[in-house]
Amino acid sequence: MANTKASIAGSVRVPTPANEPVRDYAPGSPEAVRLRAEIDRIGGQVRELPHVINGERHFTGRQEAVVSPHEHARVLGHITLAEEKQVRAAVDASLAARHDWSMTPWWERAAIFLRAADLVTGKYRDELNATTMLGQSKTYHQAEVDAACELADFFRYNAHSAAAIYDQQPTSDPGQWNIMDHRGLEGFVLAITPFNFTAIAGNLPSTPALMGNTVVWKPSEKSALSSDVVMRVFEEAGLPPGVINLVHGDGQSVADQALASEHLAGVSFTGSTAVFRSLWKTTARHLDSYRAYPRLVGETGGKNAIVAHPSADPEALLVALVRSAFEYQGQKCSAASRAYIPRSLWSRIEDRFADTVAGLRVGDVAEHETFVGAVIDAASCTRLEQAITEAKSLDSHRLLVGGTVRRETGWFVDPTVFVTDDPTAFTMTREFFGPLLTVHVYEDGDWTNILSLADNTSAYALTCSIFATERAAVSEALSVLRDAAGMTYVNDKPTGALMGRQSFGGGRASGTNDKTGSPLALQRWVSGRYIKENMNPDLAWGYPYMGRTGS
Numbered sequence: 001m002a003n004t005k006a007s008i009a010g011s012v013r014v015p016t017p018a019n020e021p022v023r024d025y026a027p028g029s030p031e032a033v034r035l036r037a038e039i040d041r042i043g044g045q046v047r048e049l050p051h052v053i054n055g056e057r058h059f060t061g062r063q064e065a066v067v068s069p070h071e072h073a074r075v076l077g078h079i080t081l082a083e084e085k086q087v088r089a090a091v092d093a094s095l096a097a098r099h100d101w102s103m104t105p106w107w108e109r110a111a112i113f114l115r116a117a118d119l120v121t122g123k124y125r126d127e128l129n130a131t132t133m134l135g136q137s138k139t140y141h142q143a144e145v146d147a148a149c150e151l152a153d154f155f156r157y158n159a160h161s162a163a164a165i166y167d168q169q170p171t172s173d174p175g176q177w178n179i180m181d182h183r184g185l186e187g188f189v190l191a192i193t194p195f196n197f198t199a200i201a202g203n204l205p206s207t208p209a210l211m212g213n214t215v216v217w218k219p220s221e222k223s224a225l226s227s228d229v230v231m232r233v234f235e236e237a238g239l240p241p242g243v244i245n246l247v248h249g250d251g252q253s254v255a256d257q258a259l260a261s262e263h264l265a266g267v268s269f270t271g272s273t274a275v276f277r278s279l280w281k282t283t284a285r286h287l288d289s290y291r292a293y294p295r296l297v298g299e300t301g302g303k304n305a306i307v308a309h310p311s312a313d314p315e316a317l318l319v320a321l322v323r324s325a326f327e328y329q330g331q332k333c334s335a336a337s338r339a340y341i342p343r344s345l346w347s348r349i350e351d352r353f354a355d356t357v358a359g360l361r362v363g364d365v366a367e368h369e370t371f372v373g374a375v376i377d378a379a380s381c382t383r384l385e386q387a388i389t390e391a392k393s394l395d396s397h398r399l400l401v402g403g404t405v406r407r408e409t410g411w412f413v414d415p416t417v418f419v420t421d422d423p424t425a426f427t428m429t430r431e432f433f434g435p436l437l438t439v440h441v442y443e444d445g446d447w448t449n450i451l452s453l454a455d456n457t458s459a460y461a462l463t464c465s466i467f468a469t470e471r472a473a474v475s476e477a478l479s480v481l482r483d484a485a486g487m488t489y490v491n492d493k494p495t496g497a498l499m500g501r502q503s504f505g506g507g508r509a510s511g512t513n514d515k516t517g518s519p520l521a522l523q524r525w526v527s528g529r530y531i532k533e534n535m536n537p538d539l540a541w542g543y544p545y546m547g548r549t550g551s
């Protein structure tokens, strides 16, 4: 049979990536008109969202409806929940595809994802944005920065970083040649992705695949509509069958079965801290049966703080509070959900901040005026309503704005702000993943204590923002909060990390801090093999001081 693998002579340079420019979607602009038409087209359909195993589509078994969070009567499609046989088939397909894929030249693997990037920003841009808006309730801007720009950035920057990894080679002494073979892991990788970012859903299975691994991908059932498009992008870009196998279904039952395989090589997870801990414990239980130690990569929850010094610029602080707490309904893991503000500054912004938040339009994301869509599902709505009710009942909490929940049409939670004099209250420690911000107003002289409090109050360490114009205050905060976040912003909001500029990840209960989209993250999916070749083998066994004795 002819050798079908391409071969090239020459060292390969991956194109230097640049961040995909964000389109504006101003009302009436051609791009907005096109996207609106796509929203109407997809909103009028009921799609079958099948498993894709070894390139084949399967749609049998118990079905679950996928609905629009801001219009929950609108059914957008159905998934079927994977049963044992489908999970087994996905694992088997991954293992069967592994050898060929891992032996495919890395630049060919990279070429597939570079092609995927162009499909994302070209042919599929509107469909990705529309499905993300309809299925995950993102506004025009929030869908664009996620499903078009960040997804393409992941593919382009990862390909570039892969080249840097493959370029790492050892030195060699005369008469020897040392080579590092950056292999994929032995076995398959299980990727489990969250609902809130289409880009993360696409990145988690594709990063291990880029590095020569094969993958079972379990997307969130709540982002199934956009994940289906991402899978089609992979296929159209040329990804061979079996390299990424998509199974929809209940997270726990898919994970329980996949994690029990002796061939599990790694877990690529983003989602809540509780689920990641459960995955870790399950792998620990199976440890004796694995052929190799699985790599566990997890980016999880946050309780992100904005800490303002009395010298902070009030306008910059106000804007950061509004955007980071309420963009995408506070459903970014990076969203600000607690703030520490000195009394002198708070008295200057309180009323304007309350008015601004009260004026944020909540509703259908296809309308340009909407700033806040719906939270993802009924359970999220209930969780937030319970937290709001509990906070309202506490003497230590004063409701500044919001506090209402409406369920008739969509799962709407109005942007809500509490002011508390109890900085250790549950609202300052627990992640609620919604448009709920709690502000602790401190006496101006308490700055140093407040920094320690912000550091120690929550178990998480994902993002934080420091607002100050005095350099000494910035330095002190950077020092005290050094372990309090993997992403620290000075005079900027704690959301919106940009590929190639700030790679995302946090420590403590927020994850393994592997910095998504950076060479560090790619490195986790590589298992090195050193090859030492001796050009001039020794022909004598004795040490020099013995006199070199031949055999």
Ligand SMILES: NC(=O)c1ccc[n+]([C@@H]2O[C@H](COP(=O)([O-])OP(=O)(O)OC[C@H]3O[C@@H](n4cnc5c(N)ncnc54)[C@H](O)[C@@H]3O)[C@@H](O)[C@H]2O)c1
Residues within 6 Å of the ligand: 192, 193, 194, 195, 196, 197, 200, 218, 219, 220, 221, 249, 250, 251, 252, 253, 255, 270, 271, 272, 273, 275, 276, 278, 279, 299, 300, 301, 302, 332, 333, 334, 431, 433, 462, 504, 505, 506, 510, 511
């Ligand atoms: N740190 C980050 O980079 C980052 C990014 C995005 C989201 N998040 C976090 O994700 C959470 C919100 O996303 P979510 O609601 O989709 O999270 P989630 O943990 O509920 O679900 C994430 C994925 O895990 C699956 N799952 C649920 N229960 C499972 C179980 N018992 N076993 C195995 N899999 C299971 C889900 O089906 C989904 O695919 C928040 O906590 C947020 O902070 C973190």
Ligand SMILES: N[C@@H](CCC=O)C(=O)O
Residues within 6 Å of the ligand: 196, 197, 331, 332, 333, 334, 494, 495, 496, 497, 498, 504
């Ligand atoms: N990378 C995103 C957050 C991802 C989590 O949801 C940000 O920086 O805001």
